Each structure stands twice: as C-alpha cells, then as structure tokens.
Amino acid sequence: MNLYLRLLRFSYPYKTKLVLAMIFMALCSGAKSASAYLVKPVLDTIFFEKDMTKLYIMPGIVVLLFIAKGIFEYLQAYFIGYVGQRVVTDIRNLLFFNMQKQPLSFFDKTPTGSNISRVVNDVALVQSTVSDSVAAVLNDIFTIIGLIIVAFRMEWKLTLIAFIILPFSIYPIVSFGKRLRKIGLNIQQYLARLTSFLHETITGQRIVKAFSMEKYENNRFAGENERLFKLMMKRIRVRALSHPVMELIGGIAVAVIIWYGGYQVIIGKSTPGTLFSFMAALIMLYEPIKKLNKENHNVQQGLAAAERVFEVIDRQSEVAEKPGAGELGAVEGRITFEDVSFRYEDRMILSNINLSIEKNDVIAVVGKSGAGKTTLFNLIPRFYDATKGRIMVDGIDIRDVTLDSLRTSVALVTQDVILFNDTIRSNIAYGVEPDDNSLLEASRMAFAHDFILKLPKGYDTVVGEKGTRLSGGQKQRIAIARALYKNAPILILDEATSSLDAQSEIEVQKALENLMKGRTTIIIAHRLSTIINAHRIIVIDKGAIVQEGNHSELIEQDGPYKRLYELQFKEGARKKVIPLGKKRA
Ligand SMILES: Nc1ncnc2c1ncn2[C@@H]1O[C@H](COP(=O)(O)OP(=O)(O)OP(=O)(O)O)[C@@H](O)[C@H]1O
Ligand SMILES: [Mg+2]
Numbered sequence: 001m002n003l004y005l006r007l008l009r010f011s012y013p014y015k016t017k018l019v020l021a022m023i024f025m026a027l028c029s030g031a032k033s034a035s036a037y038l039v040k041p042v043l044d045t046i047f048f049e050k051d052m053t054k055l056y057i058m059p060g061i062v063v064l065l066f067i068a069k070g071i072f073e074y075l076q077a078y079f080i081g082y083v084g085q086r087v088v089t090d091i092r093n094l095l096f097f098n099m100q101k102q103p104l105s106f107f108d109k110t111p112t113g114s115n116i117s118r119v120v121n122d123v124a125l126v127q128s129t130v131s132d133s134v135a136a137v138l139n140d141i142f143t144i145i146g147l148i149i150v151a152f153r154m155e156w157k158l159t160l161i162a163f164i165i166l167p168f169s170i171y172p173i174v175s176f177g178k179r180l181r182k183i184g185l186n187i188q189q190y191l192a193r194l195t196s197f198l199h200e201t202i203t204g205q206r207i208v209k210a211f212s213m214e215k216y217e218n219n220r221f222a223g224e225n226e227r228l229f230k231l232m233m234k235r236i237r238v239r240a241l242s243h244p245v246m247e248l249i250g251g252i253a254v255a256v257i258i259w260y261g262g263y264q265v266i267i268g269k270s271t272p273g274t275l276f277s278f279m280a281a282l283i284m285l286y287e288p289i290k291k292l293n294k295e296n297h298n299v300q301q302g303l304a305a306a307e308r309v310f311e312v313i314d315r316q317s318e319v320a321e322k323p324g325a326g327e328l329g330a331v332e333g334r335i336t337f338e339d340v341s342f343r344y345e346d347r348m349i350l351s352n353i354n355l356s357i358e359k360n361d362v363i364a365v366v367g368k369s370g371a372g373k374t375t376l377f378n379l380i381p382r383f384y385d386a387t388k389g390r391i392m393v394d395g396i397d398i399r400d401v402t403l404d405s406l407r408t409s410v411a412l413v414t415q416d417v418i419l420f421n422d423t424i425r426s427n428i429a430y431g432v433e434p435d436d437n438s439l440l441e442a443s444r445m446a447f448a449h450d451f452i453l454k455l456p457k458g459y460d461t462v463v464g465e466k467g468t469r470l471s472g473g474q475k476q477r478i479a480i481a482r483a484l485y486k487n488a489p490i491l492i493l494d495e496a497t498s499s500l501d502a503q504s505e506i507e508v509q510k511a512l513e514n515l516m517k518g519r520t521t522i523i524i525a526h527r528l529s530t531i532i533n534a535h536r537i538i539v540i541d542k543g544a545i546v547q548e549g550n551h552s553e554l555i556e557q558d559g560p561y562k563r564l565y566e567l568q569f570k571e572g573a574r575k576k577v578i579p580l581g582k583k584r585a
Helices: 002-009 012-048 052-101 104-109 112-154 156-203 205-210 214-266 272-313 373-378 403-408 424-428 436-445 449-454 472-486 502-516 528-532 551-556 560-575
Strands: 335-344 347-357 362-367 388-393 410-413 490-494 520-524 536-541 544-549
Touching (some): 012 052, 012 112, 012 272, 052 272, 156 214, 205 214, 335 373, 347 544, 362 373, 403 410, 436 502, 490 502, 536 551, 536 560, 544 551, 544 560
Parallel strands (some): 362 520
C-alpha cells in the first residue's frame, strides 16, 4: 500500500492534469453507464408502448452518447498518459541521479548489468503500471461505480444479491495479485542477472574468444534463460488460473439473477425492460471487474519493479557530504593522514597510516602488488572513506568540505585507464571547459599530440567504448593529458606510465617533472626511473608504511626497499621494461 502511495505522490506536481484525467474518466464512465440505462426506455417505450416519436429520438441519443464517450475517452487517455509518462521520466531521472551519488563501494558490490537493468527493465515496468494500468484501474473503478448505480436504480434487491457475490470475486483478485507480485520480483531479479551476464560476456568477448569459452558461456546463458522461462511459466499458470475462476464467479452471479429476476417479471413485479437494463449493467460490469483482475496483475508486476527502483533511490550514500559542508577553496596541497585505517567489508586493508606530505612535494609510493597503494590514495578524493582516523588537505578534514570542491583539487590518472566513447577532445577536457590552447599543451606534454594528429579525425576521433580503438600506451597518454589539462594542485599518478615503452616513458617522465613543479604529486610506481627522483619514497607492505626516505637513504638501510631494489629495480633497470611487483604478483 505504501508503494502505491509513493508512486501516487510522484504525480503530485501534475495534479491539475491528473484531476482533468479523472474528470474525463468519470464522464466517460457516466456515458457508458448511461448506455446501460438506455436499455430500459428503449425496450419498454419502443417495444411495449410502441411510441413512434421516441423511436426517432432514441437513436439520436445513442449516437450523441457515443460521440461524447469518444471525446471523453480521448481526453482522459491523453491526460493520464501525460501524467504517467512524466512520473516515469521523473523516477528514471531520480534513479540515475541517485545512482551517480552512490560511492564506489556500491558499484563494487552491484554488477553493472544489474544497475543497467534497473534503469531500463524495472523502470519500463513501472512505466506500464503507472501510465497504463493506473489509468485502466481508475477507469474500471469509475465504470463499476456508474454501473452499480444503474443496477441499483433498476433492481436494488438483485444488486444486493450481486454484492453478496462480489467479495468472492475480490478475494481471488487479491490473492492472485499477491502471488504475481512475488513472481514479478523474482523475474525482475532474473532479468537483472541476465543483463549482468550479458554485459560481462559482451565486454569480455576478447577473453571469451581467447580461451575458446563460447560453448561454456552459451551453456551458462542457456541455463539462466531456462530459469527465466520457468519463472515466466509460473506467472502464466497463475494468470491462466485466475481467468476461469473469475468466469465461474460471473457465471454463478448470472444464474442467480436469471432465476430471481425472471421470477420477478413473471409474477409482474418488474418489467422485462428493467430486467434487461439490469442485465446489461451487470454484463457490462463484468467486463471492468475482469479487467481489474488483469490490470491488478500488471500493477503487481509494476510494484515489484518499483520496489527494486526505490531500493536504489532510498539508498543513502556512505560517502556523503555533511550538511552545510564548506568549500575547500584554493588549495596549497598539504596532505596529512592521521592514523588512517581502512577496510573493505571485513577485510582490513590499511592500518594506522600516518603520513604528511608538504605542498609541492613529490612522493613515490612502492610496494608489492596488493599492498594497498591504490586503496590508500583512493581515500584522498573520497572514493572511499577511511574506516578510522582522518585525512586532511591544508589542515582541513576532507569530510568537512563539499565533494565537488575536494575533487576539483585532485587530478588523477587511474591504474586502469577509463575513457568514454567520445572524441579525444572531450575525453581530455572531461569535466572542464574545452580550451584549444591548453588542450594542445596538455596533450603535447603527455606525448599524445603526435599520435592524435595521425588518427583519422585527429582530436575529433571517437575512441570507442573504454577507448578500445587506441593502444594501451595511447590510452594512458590520453589519461595523462586529461590529468594535466585539469591543472589541479594535487596530482595522483597510479602507475600512469606502466604501458609506455622505455623511450616514451622517459619523455613523459620529463614532461611530468615540469608539471610536478608547483603541485603536490603522488606517484605510485613500479619502475626505478620514476622513483629515484622523488623527494621521498614510501614503502607500503600489507597496508602499513614500513619505510620512508629518499632513494640514497633507503638503499643504505637493510630493509624492504633494499630487497625490492635488488630483486626488481636493478633487473628492471637493466631490461628497462619489467615492472616491479608485477612479477611477484
Ligand atoms: N573494491 C575492492 N573491494 C574489496 N577489496 C578490494 C577492492 N579493491 C582492492 N581490494 C583489496 O585491497 C587490497 C589492496 O589493493 P590495492 O589495489 O590497494 O593494491 P595495490 O597496492 O594498488 O596493488 P597493485 O600494485 O597491484 O596495484 C588487495 O588485497 C585487494 O584484494
Ligand atoms: Mg594499485
């Protein structure tokens, strides 16, 4: 019931149109009931009284009635359709906006396909509920009321008898509805699973093909599809059963009325016109009740989908802005970690990190794969919030400022490059006004300009989903250009040059060195060349800082850095291309 009310509340902004729709529905039902009512004068006056003038008037009234009904029907369909579509558009927006508000942990937990399915499949079902079913239900209810009034006026005793039967017809409507709602929820969950599966196998086609797993994936898909089929059949069974049950109840009602009504006519207490008029009302009544049953099925499915939609709309973001959070303002770039610990679910990833980075510092971070390097610096733009302790930028707790102002101060090159299926220009200028001069400068610095010019449409080349039309190194250079273009006071490079060949890496490195001047830079790297020039090197192991210092200090100590250096940097330096850590992963 709550869900109904909630959906209904979405129509509040469009209440004028909703009221208009209801008025036209009522008028339309009135016209329908009037046509049932007309049966009496038609039968009684024309056939029994044999009144010639009325014979001319009646057909005219019938035609007028149908014209009026047609106009009302059109108007109510238009207005209710308008409200329904607007409500659904609003719900879809709200769902997407709220999804975007969710922290990364939400997207870690929910498969992409399932989220897509919510916005596409679930909202589509809600749409059919809101715009089609609600309209139909309201229509039916109005019609039922109108026809009941006619029936009452004709034969109140008979109507009461019909009313005794009515609860018997309501009961199956409700109980079938409940079952269908449960099945509907299951079906929507299955559709979400199917969409996730599709998303994964389609985006992973390269790997599917490389491992010749087409057959395996086919079987998995067919299996899921079969389960969906079974659920669908369950729904068909319930729906199919509900129809004959309703018919039977209707049949019993008609039988009782023929018996009692016929008796009344025979003993002269009623006229055939009255009985037929009543029967007409009753038969017409049967139609909306039957439809109400069918629409109830649709509404239940829609509500099941609405449940899934509201689940996300109601979800509070863990990484939320404090009410009245201030702006971070112009940032110098001092970063302090105070006793920071972090866990994913129940796995402790970082423990008691204390670290302060002065403005304009260049910090290199090294450590084995899985040590927690990426996780640690994901905390600065608040992709996740620290479980314990606090992080400050320029001495201000990052949880006290708006996410927007914090994130504009940080430029990031992520470990796996993410590009959008858009032009190179928009990818580099993502989130910032495009300005051709700085754009060219940024891509020159990232050593991307030359290869971009060689592309078929230069800066206007569309890179394909996730940038598939570019090579790994090219994607990385675009990502670097994007970070440079953002021109933020804090720069985080997470293995930003790992896909470049030795030559380009040295060149990009040089460019980055220029760029690091005047901003705080954190470089997570597996390669010696990047690390040696840093002001400070931090060694992370199992989620804790185990060593700190510059290269020459650390190499003197007999600690993990020296071991890493001897094992990998030296070899890496010799061969130039072996990234440290990856080998040990
Ligand atoms: N979204 C996540 N949910 C749960 N656990 C995660 C998530 N991301 C990373 N982890 C876990 O956290 C640990 C640290 O991961 P992190 O990505 O920080 O390592 P890293 O030091 O950056 O490694 P690499 O050098 O391979 O990039 C890993 O053990 C990993 O399994
Ligand atoms: Mg990492």
